[in-house]
Amino acid sequence: MANKSIRLSxxxxxxxxSTVTVSKALRDHPxxxxxxxxxxISVANEMGYTPNFMARNxxxxxxxxxxxxxxxxxxxxxxxIIESIYDVxxxxxxxIILTVSQEDAERERKHIQTLLSMKVDGIxxxxxxxxxxxxxxxxxKARGVPIVFMDRIPKIKNIDTVFVDDRGGxxxxxxxxxKLGYTKIGHxxxxxxxxxxxxxxxxxxDAMKKHNLPVNQEWVFHGGFGEKYGYDSFMKLxxxxxxxxLIFTVTYPVALGIYMAASEVNMKIPEDxxxxxxxxxxxxxxxxxxLSCVTxxxxxxxxxxxxxxxxxxKNPEDKKSQNIEIPTELMLRGTCIxxxxx
Amino acid sequence: MANKSIRLSxxxxxxxxSTVTVSKALRDHPxxxxxxxxxxISVANEMGYTPNFMARNxxxxxxxxxxxxxxxxxxxxxxxIIESIYDVxxxxxxxIILTVSQEDAERERKHIQTLLSMKVDGIxxxxxxxxxxxxxxxxxKARGVPIVFMDRIPKIKNIDTVFVDDRGGxxxxxxxxxKLGYTKIGHxxxxxxxxxxxxxxxxxxDAMKKHNLPVNQEWVFHGGFGEKYGYDSFMKLxxxxxxxxLIFTVTYPVALGIYMAASEVNMKIPEDxxxxxxxxxxxxxxxxxxLSCVTxxxxxxxxxxxxxxxxxxKNPEDKKSQNIEIPTELMLRGTCIxxxxx
DNA sequence: AGCGTTTAAGTAACCGATATAGTTATAACT
DNA sequence: AGTTATAACTATATCGGTTACTTAAACGCT
Numbered sequence: 221m222a223n224k225s226i227r228l229s230x231x232x233x234x235x236x237x238s239t240v241t242v243s244k245a246l247r248d249h250p251x252x253x254x255x256x257x258x259x260x261i262s263v264a265n266e267m268g269y270t271p272n273f274m275a276r277n278x279x280x281x282x283x284x285x286x287x288x289x290x291x292x293x294x295x296x297x298x299x300x301i302i303e304s305i306y307d308v309x310x311x312x313x314x315x316i317i318l319t320v321s322q323e324d325a326e327r328e329r330k331h332i333q334t335l336l337s338m339k340v341d342g343i344x345x346x347x348x349x350x351x352x353x354x355x356x357x358x359x360x361k362a363r364g365v366p367i368v369f370m371d372r373i374p375k376i377k378n379i380d381t382v383f384v385d386d387r388g389g390x391x392x393x394x395x396x397x398x399k400l401g402y403t404k405i406g407h408x409x410x411x412x413x414x415x416x417x418x419x420x421x422x423x424x425x426d427a428m429k430k431h432n433l434p435v436n437q438e439w440v441f442h443g444g445f446g447e448k449y450g451y452d453s454f455m456k457l458x459x460x461x462x463x464x465x466l467i468f469t470v471t472y473p474v475a476l477g478i479y480m481a482a483s484e485v486n487m488k489i490p491e492d493x494x495x496x497x498x499x500x501x502x503x504x505x506x507x508x509x510x511l512s513c514v515t516x517x518x519x520x521x522x523x524x525x526x527x528x529x530x531x532x533x534k535n536p537e538d539k540k541s542q543n544i545e546i547p548t549e550l551m552l553r554g555t556c557i558x559x560x561x562x
Numbered sequence: 563m564a565n566k567s568i569r570l571s572x573x574x575x576x577x578x579x580s581t582v583t584v585s586k587a588l589r590d591h592p593x594x595x596x597x598x599x600x601x602x603i604s605v606a607n608e609m610g611y612t613p614n615f616m617a618r619n620x621x622x623x624x625x626x627x628x629x630x631x632x633x634x635x636x637x638x639x640x641x642x643i644i645e646s647i648y649d650v651x652x653x654x655x656x657x658i659i660l661t662v663s664q665e666d667a668e669r670e671r672k673h674i675q676t677l678l679s680m681k682v683d684g685i686x687x688x689x690x691x692x693x694x695x696x697x698x699x700x701x702x703k704a705r706g707v708p709i710v711f712m713d714r715i716p717k718i719k720n721i722d723t724v725f726v727d728d729r730g731g732x733x734x735x736x737x738x739x740x741k742l743g744y745t746k747i748g749h750x751x752x753x754x755x756x757x758x759x760x761x762x763x764x765x766x767x768d769a770m771k772k773h774n775l776p777v778n779q780e781w782v783f784h785g786g787f788g789e790k791y792g793y794d795s796f797m798k799l800x801x802x803x804x805x806x807x808l809i810f811t812v813t814y815p816v817a818l819g820i821y822m823a824a825s826e827v828n829m830k831i832p833e834d835x836x837x838x839x840x841x842x843x844x845x846x847x848x849x850x851x852x853l854s855c856v857t858x859x860x861x862x863x864x865x866x867x868x869x870x871x872x873x874x875x876k877n878p879e880d881k882k883s884q885n886i887e888i889p890t891e892l893m894l895r896g897t898c899i900x901x902x903x904x
Numbered sequence: 905a906g907c908g909t910t911t912a913a914g915t916a917a918c919c920g921a922t923a924t925a926g927t928t929a930t931a932a933c934t
Numbered sequence: 935a936g937t938t939a940t941a942a943c944t945a946t947a948t949c950g951g952t953t954a955c956t957t958a959a960a961c962g963c964t
Contacts, residue, residue: 225678225705227949227950227951228950228951229950229951237913237914238913238914238915239950239951240913240914240915240951240952240953241912241913241914243950243951243952244913244952247952250911250912251911251912251913252912252913253911253912253913256912256913268701270675270678270679271679271950271951272620272679272681272949272950272951273676273679273680273681274616274617274619274620274625274680274681274949274950274951275616275620275919275949275950275951275952276950276951276952277616277919277951278614278616278617278620278919278920278921278949278950278951278952279918279919279950279951279952279953280919280951280952280953281919281952283616292645293635293641293644293645293648294638294641294642294644294645295641296636299635299636299637299641300636302635302636302662303634303635303636303662303664306635306661306662306664307664310669315676316660316661317657317659317660318658318659318660319648319658320644320645320648322645322648322649327652333612334615334657336567336612337612337613337614337615338615338616339614339615339616359610363567476845476848479848480847480848483848501845503818503843503845503849505822506818506821506822506825506849506850507845507848507849507850508848508849508850508851508852509850510850569919569920569921570920570921571920571921579943579944580943580944580945581920581921581944582922582923582943582944582945583942583943583944585921585922586922586943589922592941593941593942593943594941594942594943595941595942595943598942598943613920613921614919614920614921616919616920616921617919617920617921617922617949618920618921618922619921619949620919620920620921620922620948620949620950620951621920621921621922621923621948621949622921622922622923622949623922623949
């Protein structure tokens with residue numbers, strides 16, 4: 221079976237022109253007459269030419285590629301974020317190099333290194349829950365590679381960010397619960413190093429303060445964003461026989477952990493323990509009971525992020541950073557819709 | 563702010579050795595004395611050297627990169643497949659280029675082209691539901707790039723595949739339903755061009771035949787793998803007032819579509835209409851009611867696929883193709899657990 | 905006719921590495 | 935002592951393109 225992909229020079233030889241002419245023709249360079257262009261293009265197609273990505277990017281010093289770093293992928297939130305990033309990239313003729321940190325700071329660091337060594341034109345990142353060392357981001361900046369932080373944002377000055385109104389959304393959810401009559405409210409929060417953990421906690425606190433309710437720190441955990449954390453935290457309180465009436469969770473998986481734990485110990489949601497979470501996942505509608513939540517418009521997040529990034533790539537001299545906040549909405553379903561503890 | 567990433571030659575100049583020496587030292591080539599190696603490595607670290615991926619791959623003619631093509635990403639099945647592919651790749655020091663076809667054959671084709679032009683060492687693919695033209699796979703083969711088909715497999719001779727026991731799994735589910743007492747069983751199937759559509763349909767048929775039940779073609783659809791398809795098909799039968807007692811769906815999203823439709827027209831699952839599906843998604847446990855299904859061990863699929871692929875990459879001369887079947891299991895939860903129509 | 909400008913192509917250098925084929929010393933062997 | 939290995943480097947070509955500069959012919963204008 222014939223092998224070897226053909227090169228510019230193969231086409232050039234066949235037509236008895238220089239490789240540069242072929243290169244220019246295929247890139248629609250004005251140097252070449254339209255007649256020659258047509259000829260070259262047709263021959264190139266005929267021979268099944270595909271440019272060598274590596275060679276092209278090496279010599280042109282640009283990759284037309286965007287690197288993406290996310291902490292997780294098998295989660296609705298990131299899955300749909302990534303999906304729409306791909307859509308936007310495809311429309312703009314960019315390739316995407318997707319990397320997954322699996323919530324591991326070290327892996328994240330390595331991935332960013334790789335992306336730099338691949339000479340991506342820009343980076344889109346949602347940092348891991350463990351990321352505490354921000355030096356790598358300085359490196360990226362020093363290299364002059366535009367980077368946009370989405371949703372999970374480190375505490376650094378002068379960076380481009382796209383995030384949701386975490387504090388406001390959390391506030392909305394908790395205030396709603398309070399208005400229903402809830403007073404014993406717990407919060408399974410994320411790590412406070414990351415904005416989404418910190419801000420959602422603050423929103424929770426805001427609501428409690430506004431309505432003069434004390435925050436019982438025994439009901440507040442700071443542990444992450446995954447199911448296991450939700451499960452473990454619930455179990456801890458359950459064993460101590462110290463459960464609040466309602467728990468507001470920092471993410472949807474954490475709430476799912478509570479669902480698992482509750483069903484295991486035969487507690488009914490929302491009768492025995494009520495739950496509301498930050499973040500939507502479509503299937504929540506079909507959970508038993510349907511889980512109420514604060515929705516984040518994922519496609520907006522990725523579209524705006526790409527917008528900011530592409531803009532930065534096109535105008536490298538533009539130094540001022542953008543910080544875009546996406547609004548949230550309260551979506552009430554089968555939890556946190558009535559108070560029946562009394 | 564200092565810019566420009568440093569090159570081999572920068573290190574070479576600083577130490578007054580040749581670039582080749584530096585290159586070899588960093589790759590632990592036996593030509594270089596361990597003393598010199600140590601020195602060079604430390605200086606390289608100090609200067610923050612990262613090799614230029616493009617240059618390296620261009621000159622060495624290998625990329626240490628695997629291209630992955632999946633139809634969807636915001637779905638549990640593919641999400642977790644991808645996640646474990648990343649794990650295996652990471653362990654083996656391979657980079658992953660992930661592309662998403664969004665169930666679009668044309669996009670899939672373009673992505674494969676791109677992967678070829680990136681000179682990936684191998685390709686892992688789950689084809690889109692629309693893919694009917696297999697010529698691109700011939701191209702890949704002709705280029706000598708190993709390719710392994712996962713789960714969704716085209717009808718071509720002599721290819722490497724890793725798939726689940728679709729027919730057997732479907733059979734198990736449907737026979738279980740029949741044993742419960744169901745006779746009016748519908749099947750929302752996938753496209754029969756793809757193995758998972760075809761085989762699951764055959765498994766359904768096998769079970770019906772074995773128990774001498776007629777297959778009512780009005781209850782059988784061939785439409786795809788998504789929610790909308792499940793929703794639409796259900797609604798069609800509902801409007802015709804021609805619903806079976808139980809529907810076996812080709813995927814979990816299709817079943818979810820039924821959940822949506824049923825709740826919309828106030829029909830209760832499993833009392834009014836019962837459902838069972840192929841494919842697990844973890845959250846199914848928390849659906850209302852919990853959805854029974856045939857489980858596919860996703861991590862096995864990706865691990866075996868990577869195994870086969872890495873093997874093919876290492877032994878290019880090994881021509882015989884592998885076809886690995888992964889077993890399935892019936893997971894009963896809140897649907898398809900009793901027959902109460904009579 | 906003479907001279908500057910455009911058009912359409914070609915030449916040479918380079919992008920940042922690696923592969924391959926030398927080149928020195930120095931040690932080893934007969 | 936003379937030949938041959940071996941160790942430790944270096945020089946050069948190359949990977950498949952692109953960029954920047956040149957050249958040759960055709961064109962336009964005074």
